[in-house]
Amino acid sequence: MSLFSLEIKDLTNLGPDRAVSFFRKLLWAEALQVGISRNMIDVPENINVPDGGIDAIIRDANPTSDEVIPQGLTGFQIKSSDLCPSRCKQELHINGDIHNDLKPEIKQILESDGTYVLVLFADITTQQKRKREEAIKQELEEFGYRNPKIRIYTASQIIEFANRFPAVICYLKPHITSCMPYELWHKNFDVSNPYTFVVDPEREKIINDIRELIRSAKSTTIIRIEGLSGIGKTRLIFEALSPNDLKNKVIYFKSSEDFKNSTLFNQFKIDENLDAIIVVDECSSSDHDIFKNSFVNVGKRITLITLSHEISNYNSSFPTHYWKLEPLSQEKIKELLSEEFRGLPREAIDRISVFSGGCPRIAVLIANNYATVPTSYQGDFLFISDESLVNRLIAGRMDTNSERFKITKRVLMGLSLFEKIGYRDKVVEESKWLAEYLRIDWIEFQEIIAEQKKRGIVQGEHYIYITPFVLAVHLLKEWWEIYGNDFNLENFVGSFPDKFSKDMFERFISRFPYISSTSQGKKTIEKLLSSNGIFSDGSLFKTEIGGKLFLKLTEADPKAALERLKRTIGRWNKKELLEFITGRRYVIHALEKIVVWRDFFQDAARLLLALGEAENDSYANNASGVFASLFSPAPAPVAPTEASLTERLPVLEEAINSSSKERKRLALKAFEKALQSTNFLRMVEAEYQGGKPLPKLWKPKDLNEIIKYYKQVWKNLEEHLEVLEEDLREEGVEILLSSIRGLSVIHPELDEMARATINKMSSIPWIEKEKLIEVVSQILHYERSKMDEDTYVKWNKLKDNLIGSDFSSLLKRFVSMNLLEDYLMDSDRYNTKWVEINIDKLVKKCLENPDLLESEYEWLLTEKAKRGYLFGYRMGIKDINLIFLEKLIEKYKKINAINANVSMQVFGGYLNAMYEKDSALWEEKIEELSNDQLFRKFIPELTALSGMTTKIALNILNLAKNGYIEIEAFRVFQYRSVIESMSQKIFNEWIKFLLSDKTHKGALIALELFYSYYHDKKEVPYKLTLSILLHPVFWNNPKNVLHYQMIDYYWKEIALKLVDQYPDTVEKIAEQVTKYLGNAKSITVKTHFVVQEVLYELSIREPKSIWRIISKYLGPPIDERAFYLNEWLRGKKWDGTKGKGALDLFDPEDIWNWVNEDVEMRSRYLATFIPPFLFHSEKKVCLAREMLARYGDRKEVRRNFSANFASEAWSSSSSLHYKKVKEELLEFGKKETNKNVLIWIEEYVDWLDESIEYTKIEEERRGWNE
Incomplete structure (x- = not known):
């Protein structure tokens, strides 16, 4: 039996x-x-x-x-x-x-x-x-x-x-067999841990393929799965066999030895009635072959599946179906961890997904470590407690006591010292150095690397590195424990190959954050940061390499790093800190990493304050920006530190109480951050420090903790307003007011606090009440839905109190202020009705009692009256008897004598209403004012605001000619519709006058006005338009007049309009543009491509004429003008797209004739700017190809065109880009017959091959291809 x-x-x-x-x-x-x-x-x-x-x-x-x-x-x-x-x-x-x-x-x-x-x-x-x-x-x-x-x-x-189904029998008699049925296999560690199973497209396909192979089998199904230990091979097969029709035939063996020694091995071969799916784990490729040969001909009753962490890249040809299982993506590891460890912080999951190298087993091990290792700057959760897993990762089935295993491990430990190390071609010297340092023969070193690359432990081509990352860290720590006692950094680094020493040093120190958990590594870190170490006098901080090294040492030991900073930079005076430039950003970044730990917050924050006081950097994350961000109440994961809010406050109080104005200003920035209530952002990185568990970044215990912090910060800032310098206290007020809207909706206590402050501010003379009204109005409009009725009533009452109900208060509310919210009273649709109704009420009171304005003119007729124009216009409409006309003239004269900020808005609005009602009377009054010594200078502004007639237009011209108004006064008409009502004749007289201005400023104004007047009119005057376009101010600019914005655009639009109407002007305009192209004083330099558009359009119209003109200036020699012409003629290449190369507009025969006048010089010169695009076409001449065919027998021509062709921009990988260019060029070459062109292609492809190799090495070094 x-x-x-x-x-x-x-x-x-x-x-x-x-x-x-x-x-x-x-x-x-x-x-x-x-x-x-x-x-x-x-x-x-x-x-x-x-x-x-x-x-x-x-x-x-x-x-x-x-x-x-x-x-x-x-x-x-x-x-x-x-x-x-x-x-x-x-x-x-x-x-x-x-x-x-x-x-x-x-x-x-x-x-x-x-x-x-x-x-x-x-x-x-x-x-x-x-x-x-x-x-x-x-x-x-x-x-x-x-x-x-x-x-x-x-x-x-x-x-x-x-009896035909061993798996079914095994279900009843598991205790007497060396195998397991599916139900017992489920309890195996490799299957049950992790409990969660995630699939990616690769795994899903493997699972479906395996099921289909078994179900549709006509003969023995033989399957082999290989992959690194921990990658999930066993679990994958378990899941693949989970359907009922499969799992009840499954019989699982833990190893090939168990199967070979089992009585079933021979029974399966002999008994043709036995039917099973046999899964053999830990099966070597040689044992697989034994099993394959034993069962290949037994028929479909047997399915054989073998698994191995030994990577053999088994031949997948019949009868074995082979898969090498690849690591999971980071996103899939995150998915697994999120499900398996429900309480694990998101940021920890992100970090572990990187460390795991795509191995689910390793991800779970690290996650378990993370859950058990206390959060501390001294902690380390990057360790693998499963030594057998480590050994399997290192050497597969190799005997761990063998000499080969020891040498292999030493090689891998050596590799682990570096982020990556050069291995092939131009960087092979790095690996040869490492082999020599490890005292391993170079041939044997290469054999070991080849083996480990085959297994997937070593990756990379030109630069190699160990994966998964946690294995590299494990080996790194082991190296430091074994060899670290005799380690000498100076000797070690000094032995690097000279050519690569700097780069190798950076890749070496990048590992420092992971060695501090080893006794020898810790000693090395402490020595480097000690009072006798390389940073003892602080001078090394001022170097790029020193800054990088210190940053990595900080991650390894933030406590020792902080002490070193306190004893060096912490003792520098302000002048020394201001002069600290090179290395500064590394120190600031180091302090960001230090300050995340609660124990070090205050000391690190004070150092940032000192650096911020001596700020010399404009980046947002400079010392000032980092210091200010420390006081943000942002909760984890965007909190800047573990320190609680109350633990941070003492540093902020020190800063605001400092005698240094710079520190106070920095404190105000911190107060602003401290009062932030929404949109918390932070760049994630400072908390990532080697293998340390992530800091337990602050998060509130409850809402009360946040409320208490806001109230403390608010009170502190409010109390300091009176004692701060004037400019600082204004900044403080702005901070408080800008914070109110966000804080008021958080909690009733903060709401009450905000209203109390506004009430208090309303009685402080130097705080403008209008600012308070603006804030309250915004709160009422935008936060209404978040308020209960009682709160809404309180805010409304506060607003009414701030505004007041008397005439003077209401006038200031509706005329001195111009709030957007006033136009959104009807939901969020813009409407002026509410504002006009309220202003009309004020106008009515003024007309009933004109004396009401007597005390208001002092501000009403200045720039403070934001709605002055509307108020004046509505008054002019209602003032039928013009009772305010003379009054306004009188008051303007008085105000102008005492206030330089007088504004014509009120009077302009009033006169606009007058113009609409009676233009003749308006004209009479403008003429009268023109004779007034005060109002003469305001006539252009008043006219632009109110209206225009022919008589007044001439009047303005005469005032200007007589020197009563400045030439710049004409600019007020640029965006005003009043000039549209002017006759063309009078307008042109204005332009002529402006062009005659000896300062040349008038010509700029003339261009602006000319564009505004003529841009939508059909015809422009021939001579006058040319006079504007050719005016010296746009070309040699002898008076050095500063060009206004948009001047080049106006010039282009007018020029194109002119040549459209008068084709005979094409050559004149083209000559002018070409002649001055590149002139630093001309409009062709500011944004030269705008003017070049004109040249492009002219070339379309008259290509032969334009070529004749530009060829005169084309060079060589190459001056600035020729440079810009070359750029324009060539066009640009960007991401494979073709730019507008203007040379294509011209007759090729004209180009070749020009070249043939001086073939030796011009052929190679043409090669530098000919549009670098190659194609074959019967409809269009490819200039680049034709040039090569004609002149490509000259080496200089080919060389210059190669440089031209290579001048392009792209956004993808350089090596991939060059490969794509090579493919396109070779494809082009298949249709090419010209010898010269083919020679050039061959030469350029050689260059591309070199470039591909070089960029691949660089991309691999930088990790851009990972």
Whole structure:
């Protein structure tokens, strides 16, 4: 009797639950063997659910053998013991009562001509079985079923069925075998840890392919999965075999030795009735071959699946189906950790996903470490407690006591000292140095690297590194523990190859953050940061390499780094700190990393304050910016530190109480951050410090903690307003006011605090009440939905109190202020009605009692009146009797005498209304004012605001000619529609006058006004337009007049309009543009491409004429003008797109004729700016190709065109870009027949090959291809 055979006693004592479960497994195994689709099988897992008389159903079966599963529909009723004939009858009826109807599912099977099978886990004789069959048949016939199909399976039959399936037997007898059924395999560590299984597209495809291979097999299915330890091979196969039709045939062996030594190994070969899916873990490629050869011809009854962490890159040809399992992506590792470790912080998950190298097992190990290692600047969660896993990762199945293993490990430890190290071609010297340093023969070193690359532990081509990262850290620590005692940094670094020493040093120190958890590594770090170390006098901080080294040392030991900073930079005076430039940003970044730890916050913050006081950097994350951000109440994960809010306040108080104005100003920036209530942002990185657990960044215990902080900060700043310098206190007020809206909606206490402060501020003379009203108005408009009724009423009452109800207060509210919210009273739709209604009320009161304005003119007629124009206009409309006309003139004269900020807005609005009502009267009044010594200078502004007539236009011109108004006064008309009503004749007179201005400022104004007046008119005057366009101010600019913004655009639009109307001007304009192209004083330099657009358009119109002009200035020699012409003619290449190369506009024959005038010089010169685009076309000449064909026999021509062709920009990987260019060029070359062109292609492809190699090395070094 075989161990894998069943006896009667094995079945008769199972009990109801196990009996049903066993037979269902048997059915699933049998179904797969006889070719029944799993979709036809209904075998519920829950055996305790009441049924209709049936425990399992198989529909529409067409088995290759019907020994167990009959044809068609079959229902199985399973009993764990014997039933006498009468009980067999009762079992057919509802509730076992023979007087009841048949059970519904039994009826359904019989009515469908199906087979009813009663399964009895009992040892009965053939005669007893026949009696039970007759009883069932008799009972069914009484219900009208003639010749019903019935079967009874007894224990002896079940044994016969089951003995074909070792997996089913193993379910009952797991204790006597070296293998496991699927259910027990589930409890294995490799399967159950982690509990969560995530799939990526690769794994999903492997799973589906394996299932399909097994189900559709016509012969033995042989599968091999290889991958690094911890990558999830075993779990993948477990999941692939999880469907019921597969898992019930699975038998799992932990190793190939277990399988070879098992009696089943030979039984599977000999017994043709045995059917199984055999999974063999830890199976070497040689053992796989043994198993493959043993079972390849046994037929589809056997599926063999072997797994190994030994990477052999097995030949996937028939009969083995081979997959090498790749690591999971970081996103999938994050998905796994998020599900497996529900309480793990998001930022920790992100960090672990990087460290894990895509191995689920390692990710779980690190996550478990993270959960158990206390958060501390001295902590380290990057360790692997599973030494066997480490050894398998290092050497697969290699004997760990062998010399080869020791050498392999030493090589990997050496590699782990560096982020990566050069290995091939131009950087091979680095690896040769390492092999020599490790005292390993170079040949053997290469063999080991090749082996480990094959396994996936070493990656990279030109630069190699160890993966997964946590293995590299493990080896790094081990190296320091073994060899660190005699380590001398100076000697070690000094032995680097000179050519690569600086780069190797940076890649070496990048590992420092991970060695501080080793005793020897810690000693090295402490020595470097000690009072006798290399940073003792602080001079090394002032170097680039010193800054980089210190930053890495900070990550390793933030405490020692802080002490070193305090004893060096902390003692520098302000002058020394201001002169600290090189290395400064590394120190600031180091302080960012130090300050995240609660224990070091205050000392690190004070150092940042000192650096911020002596700020010499304009970047946002300079010392000032970092210091200010420390006081943000942002919660984790965007909190800047572990320190609580109250632990941070003392430093802020020190800063605001400092005698240094710079420190106070810095404190105000910090107050602003401290009062921030939304949109918290922070660049994630400072908390990442080697293998240390992430700091427990601050997060509030409850809302009260935040409220208390806001109130403390608010009170502190409010109390300091009175004692701060004037400019600082204004800044302080702005900070408080800008914070109110965000804080007021957080909590009623903060809401009350904000209102109390505004009330207090309203009585402080130097605080403008308008600012307070603006803030309150914004709160009421934008935060209304967040307020309860009581709060809304309080804010409204405060607003009313601030505004006041008297005339003077209301006038200031609606005329001195111009709030956007005033126009959004009707929901969020812009509408001026509400503002106009309120201003009309004020105007009405003024007309009723003009004296009301007497005390208001002092500000009303100045720039303080933001709505002065509207107020003046509405007053002018309502003032029928013009009672305010003379009053305004009188008041303006008085105000102008005492206030330089007088504004014509009110009067301009008033006169605009007057113009609309009576233009003749308006004209009379403007003329009158023109004779007034005060108002003369304001006439252009008043006219621009109110209206224009021919008479007044001439009047303004005469005032200007007589020197009563400045030439700049004409600029007020640029964006005013009043000039549109001017006659062309008068307007042109203005332009002529402006062009005659000896300062040349008038010409700029003339261009602006000319564009405004003529841009939508059909015709421009010929001579006048040319006079403007050719005016010296735009070209040699002899008066050095500063050009206004948009001047070049106006010039271009007018020039194009002119040549459209007068084609004969094309050459004049082209000559002028070309002549001055590149002149530093001309408009062609400011934004030269705008003017070049004109040249481009002219070239389209008259290509031969334009070529004749530009060829005069083209060079050589190359001056600035020729440089800009070359750039314009060439066009640009960007990301493979073609720019507008103007040279394509011209007749190629004209170009070749120009070259032929001096072939030697001009052919090679043309090669530098000819559009660098190659193509074949019958419709268009490819200038670059034609040039090469004509002149490419000259080496200088080819060389210059190569430089031209290579001058381009792209945003992708350089090596990929060069590969793409090479492919395109070779494709172009396939159609090319010209010898010169082909020579150039060959030469350029050679250069591309060199460039591809070089950029690949550099990209690999920088990690851009990872």
